[in-house]
Amino acid sequence: MAEAADRGDSGLLARWWPLVWPPVAAAIVIGIAWEAITVGLAIPSYFIPSPSRIWEAFWSAPGTLLWHAGITLFEAITGCLIGSVLGALLGVAFAYSRLLARGLLPFFIAANTIPVVAIAPIIILWFGHGIEAKIAVTAFLSFFPLALNMMKGLQSYDRVVMDVFHVAAATPLQRFFRMRLPNALPYVFVGIKINVSYSVIGAIVAEFVQADRGLGFVIMTTYRTLNMPRLWAALIVSAVIGMAFFAIVTLVERLSISWHSSMRSES
Amino acid sequence: MSLAAGMIKSSTPNGSGGLQLDGVSVTYGGGRGHPPVSALEAVSLVVRPREFVSLVGPSGCGKSTLLRVIADLQAPTSGSAQVDGTTPRQARLARDIGFVFQDAALLEWRNILRNVELPLELAGMPAPDRQARSGELIELVGLTGFERALPRQLSGGMRQRAAIARALATRPRILLMDEPFGALDQITRDRLNMELVRICEATEATVLFVTHSIREAVLLSDRVIVMSPRPGRIVSAIEVDLPRPRTLETRDNPRYLDLLRTGAAELEKGYRRHG
Numbered sequence: 384m385a386e387a388a389d390r391g392d393s394g395l396l397a398r399w400w401p402l403v404w405p406p407v408a409a410a411i412v413i414g415i416a417w418e419a420i421t422v423g424l425a426i427p428s429y430f431i432p433s434p435s436r437i438w439e440a441f442w443s444a445p446g447t448l449l450w451h452a453g454i455t456l457f458e459a460i461t462g463c464l465i466g467s468v469l470g471a472l473l474g475v476a477f478a479y480s481r482l483l484a485r486g487l488l489p490f491f492i493a494a495n496t497i498p499v500v501a502i503a504p505i506i507i508l509w510f511g512h513g514i515e516a517k518i519a520v521t522a523f524l525s526f527f528p529l530a531l532n533m534m535k536g537l538q539s540y541d542r543v544v545m546d547v548f549h550v551a552a553a554t555p556l557q558r559f560f561r562m563r564l565p566n567a568l569p570y571v572f573v574g575i576k577i578n579v580s581y582s583v584i585g586a587i588v589a590e591f592v593q594a595d596r597g598l599g600f601v602i603m604t605t606y607r608t609l610n611m612p613r614l615w616a617a618l619i620v621s622a623v624i625g626m627a628f629f630a631i632v633t634l635v636e637r638l639s640i641s642w643h644s645s646m647r648s649e650s
Numbered sequence: 651m652s653l654a655a656g657m658i659k660s661s662t663p664n665g666s667g668g669l670q671l672d673g674v675s676v677t678y679g680g681g682r683g684h685p686p687v688s689a690l691e692a693v694s695l696v697v698r699p700r701e702f703v704s705l706v707g708p709s710g711c712g713k714s715t716l717l718r719v720i721a722d723l724q725a726p727t728s729g730s731a732q733v734d735g736t737t738p739r740q741a742r743l744a745r746d747i748g749f750v751f752q753d754a755a756l757l758e759w760r761n762i763l764r765n766v767e768l769p770l771e772l773a774g775m776p777a778p779d780r781q782a783r784s785g786e787l788i789e790l791v792g793l794t795g796f797e798r799a800l801p802r803q804l805s806g807g808m809r810q811r812a813a814i815a816r817a818l819a820t821r822p823r824i825l826l827m828d829e830p831f832g833a834l835d836q837i838t839r840d841r842l843n844m845e846l847v848r849i850c851e852a853t854e855a856t857v858l859f860v861t862h863s864i865r866e867a868v869l870l871s872d873r874v875i876v877m878s879p880r881p882g883r884i885v886s887a888i889e890v891d892l893p894r895p896r897t898l899e900t901r902d903n904p905r906y907l908d909l910l911r912t913g914a915a916e917l918e919k920g921y922r923r924h925g
Binding site for chain 1: 721722723742743745747748749751753755757758759760768769771772773800802816820
């Protein structure tokens with residue numbers, strides 16, 4: 384343990400550098416190759432814009448693009464939070480009531496297989512043309528992954544550990560908070576990671592259906608005017624948002640379930 | 651040496667950790683075309699306060715089931731168990747029972763100190779008190795220096811030491827041990843046997859120890875109960891009159907070998923009777 388602490392003291396950079404440099408190097412190599420090919424072969428920019436054209440398109444009006452990105456980000460975070468909380472609660476209910484799980488699970492799985500592009504117009508019809516509809520679509524997408532993983536996680540406890548709690552006269556609440564919930568955390572994080580990836584997708588798809596702002600709106604309008612470099616810039620911004628989301632959740636995961644075998648560093 | 655099969659000793663427990671089983675039977679299953687399986691049949695036994703009793707028998711003789719009945723993890727189909735004159739349920743709720751399983755079953759997200767103090771935390775003891783008690787127990791089982799280690803950083807033997815410390819946390823009057831060293835190698839097992847002798851001398855608990863090693867049983871116990879294969883019945887009870895404190899050298903005592911031979915013969919008798 385002291386050893387781990389020592390490594391922590393020796394600097395964040397030294398620890399993260401081995402993880403950071405390979406993707407950065409790959410991005411630089413891909414960027415240069417991309418630039419060389421598009422410029423060298425004179426590929427028209429509406430077909431595949433060169434990185435420099437995308438960069439220009441971004442900086443021609445960075446404020447507007449980031450403002451739209453902020454709208455989408457807000458929709459994604461809010462929807463993801465609402466969907467995750469509701470999903471987690473339902474997962475708990477499923478884990479504690481076999482009858483409820485048996486009765487409702489098939490319908491939730493069926494609902495989960497409906498493509499979001501098909502359900503989004505209906506939700507927008509219900510929630511109107513505002514931001515609430517986009518949040519609702521995102522929440523809908525974020526609901527099932529956590530519900531299912533929460534249920535699985537809560538059911539995955541060790542029977543002998545349960546016996547230990549029984550012999551120690553633990554109350555049902557103590558069993559939940561001191562045993563079943565911590566034990567479920569690795570599954571919960573799997574669900575949350577799926578949710579954060581889905582949430583940006585959900586918000587953008589909802590904006591495709593109907594919106595006057597957000598990255599989905601930017602992508603639709605730039606496509607209609609064939610302003611492809613700007614469309615690509617919007618795509619890259621949405622990817623960066625999704626990755627940042629994922630990175631934050633992964634960091635929280637590492638900090639909170641460092642005890643779990645999946646978190647062992649591969650050094 | 652008394653070899654009276656299933657006999658109840660004349661002395662009855664008197665409110666300080668004794669144990670009494672009256673005709674305890676456990677039958678599993680039945681229904682959907684599966685015939686019911688009888689795991690335990692009419693087991694009667696009295697354990698004196700502070701006595702160390704081993705239950706020996708082949709796999710499936712219901713010795714674990716017997717411990718589960720005493721710990722209120724399993725209801726007997728018929729008969730009754732009494733812990734200190736109360737029901738197993740009352741004893742469990744009074745936190746008078748400690749249970750060590752074959753698997754250490756530690757919480758992987760808690761360090762050793764926090765694992766050992768778990769039963770005290772569940773009992774609502776204030777943090778400073780339970781940390782002090784947990785520290786004492788860790789010292790007792792020889793894990794000093796590993797308070798902050800996570801379970802996965804420890805060896806199997808050390809995990810089991812932590813499990814023993816946890817089982818003793820609430821100062822239970824009954825300590826039930828279900829093949830606690832069954833998954834360990836022989837060298838670790840020998841060492842932990844001696845540690846257990848020392849730990850039991852330091853605690854006031856009555857111990858019921860399940861094993862399928864007659865050697866381990868004779869080395870540790872005041873009395874060895876030999877059980878037959880399914881359905882589990884008591885074949886005989888062997889008084890172990892070896893001097894205490896027991897050490898690994900006890901195994902060189904001719905009396906130890908005598909008792910081993912007797913135990914092995916009784917085990918064999920149990921097999922013959924039930925095919």
